[in-house]
Amino acid sequence: NTVKIAEDAGATVLQEKGPKKDRCPANAWNQGAYYADADILCFLDADSIGVNPGFIELGAKAFDKNTASVYAGYRTARGTLVEKIVSDDSGMSIHPTFVRKSVFKAVGGYQLIGYGEDTLFAESVSEYARKNGMKEKRVPDAYWTGRAASSLRELYKQKKWYGRTSVLYMKRLKGKGLARGIVSTYAMPAYSLSLLTVPMIAVSHAFIITALPFIVIFLTTLAKNRGWNMAKVITHAISGFAMIHGLLVYALSNSARKGR
Secondary structure, eight states: OHHHHHHHTTOOOOOOOSOGGGOSHHHHHHHHHHHOOSSEEEOOOTTEEEEOTTHHHHHHHTOOTTEEEEEEEEEEOOOSHHHHHHOOSEEEOSSOSEEEHHHHHHTTSOOSOSSSHHHHHHHHHHHHHHHTTOEEEEEEEEEEEEOOOOSHHHHHHHHHHHHHHHHHHHTTOOHHHHHHHHHHHHHHHHHHHHHHHGGGGGTOGGGHHHHHHHHHHHHHHHHHOOGGGGGHHHHHHHHHHHHHHHHHHHHHOHHHHHOO
16 A cells, blocks of 8 residues: 555655566666656665654755765664564665765666665765765764564565576676675575585585585674574575575576566
């Protein structure tokens, strides 16, 4: 009932246009941005469930003539055990929450991927700002509240989607950026595959090499977390297997290789 609720509240509701293969968050963001009659754009994900009082004013007030974008803070509604395990209490957005519309148009908006488009957009905005003598600001006092995957089923579905669309993201990376992208994106699948080889160490010590990614990430996770968060060693494995599932869908489906 999202459309009805929004219309009843007086909002202008846009229906996403374009072929089905192009449908994704980035496509919707781009269409909304070009429709908007404003100098400053604000982007929030569908899992954002609220903003703090004065959010818009704090974000907009941070702009001067040399400001390209503003990063807001976030809080996580950690209602379920899974949310508490997989998410952090708070932090800063990884892509601009507010961006000047002229800058958005200059960098071409979001690329239609499904995974990693926010990272690419942030990099494009930062590069544009550097080249044009503009600034980017962080305003933690303006924050939105969002939610993470609330169940293991939801987590699996999310990570499967990441795996299916991650190759589209990799195709847009080059050089050192590609190397970093591969490591950061596929660390969890490597962790899960490595886990499967751990029992084989009893057969041959040579399997210690293949089990090493699991051992390193496992010990690092335990060292960084306490209490329920130590269960990340389990959610990491689930996430990794879900991403592998998504990668297989990409590899075996012509439609998946063409779009999101």
